[in-house]
Amino acid sequence: MKDTTIISTSALGQHLERIAEGSQVSYLMFNKQKITLAAKITIGRSTECDVVVDNKLVSRHHALIQKIRDAYFLRDDGSTNGTFLNGKRIPDGKYIKLNSGDKITIGSANLVMS
Numbered sequence: 700m701k702d703t704t705i706i707s708t709s710a711l712g713q714h715l716e717r718i719a720e721g722s723q724v725s726y727l728m729f730n731k732q733k734i735t736l737a738a739k740i741t742i743g744r745s746t747e748c749d750v751v752v753d754n755k756l757v758s759r760h761h762a763l764i765q766k767i768r769d770a771y772f773l774r775d776d777g778s779t780n781g782t783f784l785n786g787k788r789i790p791d792g793k794y795i796k797l798n799s800g801d802k803i804t805i806g807s808a809n810l811v812m813s
Contacts, residue, residue, distance in 0.1 A: 729750060742764070
């Protein structure tokens, strides 16, 4: 897992910093396993991803969880079938803030922020 973040001096970093208030998360639950959150976590079907979801509905490089300051954000990486947060499809390429208890659905897999 890479230990890099978006630079807070960039326009995107500054925008995300302003909306980064709320419940803190520290790990991701997937298949009854705790996954410790890092600065950047890739999710997809490829074995190159940090979290591998073995499902035909999942793209090879499906989504990304990125830490920005003290908050985590979810971004769909142009997947074919989309990424869902709490039952709603998120826009491709847009960062969406994650909170404790949020449910990420990728293909038929559910990941829960805790």
